[in-house]
Amino acid sequence: xxxxxxxxxxxxxxxxxxxxxxxxxxxxxxxxxxxxxxxxxxxxxxxxxxxxxxxxxxxxxxxxxxxxxxxxxxxxxxxxxxxxxxxxxxxxxxxxxxxxxxxxxxxxxxxxxxxxxxxxxx
Amino acid sequence: xxxxxxxxxxxxxxxxxxxxxxxxxxxxxxxxxxxxxxxxxxxxxxxxxxxxxxxxxxxxxxxxxxxxxxxxxxxxxxxxxxxxxxxxxxxxxxxxxxxxxxxxxxxxxxxxxxxxxxxxxxxxxxxxxxxxxxxxxxxxxxxxxxxxxxxxxxxxxxxxxxxxxxxxxxxxxxxxxxxxxxxxxxxxxxxxxxxxxxxxxxxxxxxxxxxxxxxxxxxxxxxxxxxxxxxxxxxxxxxxxxxxxxxxxxxxxxxxxxxxxxxxxxxxxxxxxxxxxxxxxxxxxxxxxxxxxxxxxxxxxxxxxxxxxxxxxxxxxxxxxx
Numbered sequence: 001x002x003x004x005x006x007x008x009x010x011x012x013x014x015x016x017x018x019x020x021x022x023x024x025x026x027x028x029x030x031x032x033x034x035x036x037x038x039x040x041x042x043x044x045x046x047x048x049x050x051x052x053x054x055x056x057x058x059x060x061x062x063x064x065x066x067x068x069x070x071x072x073x074x075x076x077x078x079x080x081x082x083x084x085x086x087x088x089x090x091x092x093x094x095x096x097x098x099x100x101x102x103x104x105x106x107x108x109x110x111x112x113x114x115x116x117x118x119x120x121x122x
Numbered sequence: 123x124x125x126x127x128x129x130x131x132x133x134x135x136x137x138x139x140x141x142x143x144x145x146x147x148x149x150x151x152x153x154x155x156x157x158x159x160x161x162x163x164x165x166x167x168x169x170x171x172x173x174x175x176x177x178x179x180x181x182x183x184x185x186x187x188x189x190x191x192x193x194x195x196x197x198x199x200x201x202x203x204x205x206x207x208x209x210x211x212x213x214x215x216x217x218x219x220x221x222x223x224x225x226x227x228x229x230x231x232x233x234x235x236x237x238x239x240x241x242x243x244x245x246x247x248x249x250x251x252x253x254x255x256x257x258x259x260x261x262x263x264x265x266x267x268x269x270x271x272x273x274x275x276x277x278x279x280x281x282x283x284x285x286x287x288x289x290x291x292x293x294x295x296x297x298x299x300x301x302x303x304x305x306x307x308x309x310x311x312x313x314x315x316x317x318x319x320x321x322x323x324x325x326x327x328x329x330x331x332x333x334x335x336x337x338x339x340x341x342x343x344x345x346x347x348x349x350x351x352x353x354x355x356x357x358x359x360x361x362x363x364x365x366x367x368x369x370x371x372x373x374x375x376x377x378x379x380x381x382x383x384x385x386x387x388x389x390x391x392x393x394x395x396x397x398x399x400x401x402x403x404x405x406x407x408x409x410x411x412x413x414x415x416x417x418x419x420x421x422x423x424x425x426x427x428x429x430x431x432x433x434x435x436x437x438x439x440x441x442x443x444x
Contacts, residue, residue, distance in 0.1 A: 022326040052337045
């Protein structure tokens with residue numbers, strides 16, 4: 001699926017966005033278990049909660065046909081992406097695993113790029 | 123010559139009638155078995171949905187307790203994996219399948235046709251009304267557009283079939299007419315349940331109800347872990363100074379692998395729902411074949427019953443994984 005950190009060519013689908021968030025979720029989960037300080041775990045836990053909620057919403061709403069769900073989700077995506085910008089800046093200090101850090105930074109770039117195409121209000 | 127032609131025509135029509143009677147007879151002998159298998163399957167799928175939802179609800183209460191900060195309205199925790207409306211839509215569609223099977227069975231000569239007809243009309247009306255409701259549109263909207271349109275039409279067709287059901291002697295035609303709708307409903311249920319954990323490197327990737335359940339269980343597992351970490355005694359500190367006694371800590375840690383096991387069992391139950399519903403679609407196709415030819419249905423019903431039994435084992439095992 002979307003494990004190559006490459007934004008799909010053309011117009012990405014809602015499922016592409018779901019895959020990108022899921023990939024980020026997997027890596028954040030790895031980072032959570034790797035983090036050694038309680039502060040780092042707290043912050044990562046907060047991000048994981050936000051992304052889990054988004055993936056649930058993506059499954060519940062068909063973006064193309066439901067205006068109300070679309071608007072609500074657009075707001076949620078925008079807010080999560082803002083948090084992700086913060087995460088990108090902090091991630092080095094939260095975890096020590098170089099590979100995981102690099103992967104999360106790339107995941108965030110990918111999510112933000114796909115979200116901008118799938119949810120134009122973002 | 124005219125007499126011979128007349129005789130030939132009579133013979134031909136007799137042969138056709140015999141073939142039809144044979145065909146109908148064959149279908150009539152297969153239908154009660156199909157109906158029983160379908161009823162058992164639909165009941166087990168309904169029970170599986172309810173059991174997964176209930177088990178998830180119990181796990182969610184743990185999350186509420188361990189992350190309690192006084193800011194979350196407890197009435198929100200009942201939102202669960204499936205809301206009552208979302209669960210009800212699925213249960214009602216399955217009830218429609220059960221009623222369809224009962225009606226088929228009654229047409230082949232069972233007893234209480236009147237009360238079955240009343241039940242059919244009631245379920246039929248519920249189904250046709252259901253297709254116009256927001257929860258149903260959401261249910262069908264979660265699958266790809268072409269499948270969702272077919273699914274809505276299929277549930278509507280099933281409802282109308284149950285309402286308008288009148289004829290005894292058109293059984294093969296009736297089965298044939300309903301086959302596309304039954305297939306669409308089975309496809310809808312399989313798509314609705316979706317997928318997750320197909321790639322070990324990316325376990326969260328997927329879609330549908332399985333992905334939602336998987337991610338939400340993971341979130342509960344992290345909440346439990348946060349609770350343990352936040353309540354462990356710091357160096358030099360001893361319980362009850364806002365930290366766990368060794369026994370309590372051990373008991374809380376033991377909940378982590380139990381939750382993982384519960385997540386996996388719930389996911390397996392949903393996978394088994396997919397396998398069972400797929401087999402139900404196949405069995406109906408075979409019933410249709412039996413309506414057209416004289417094939418024996420036993421093997422396919424055996425497969426359906428086996429999948430249904432397996433589903434029963436899975437969802438019952440969920441109660442034990444607490």
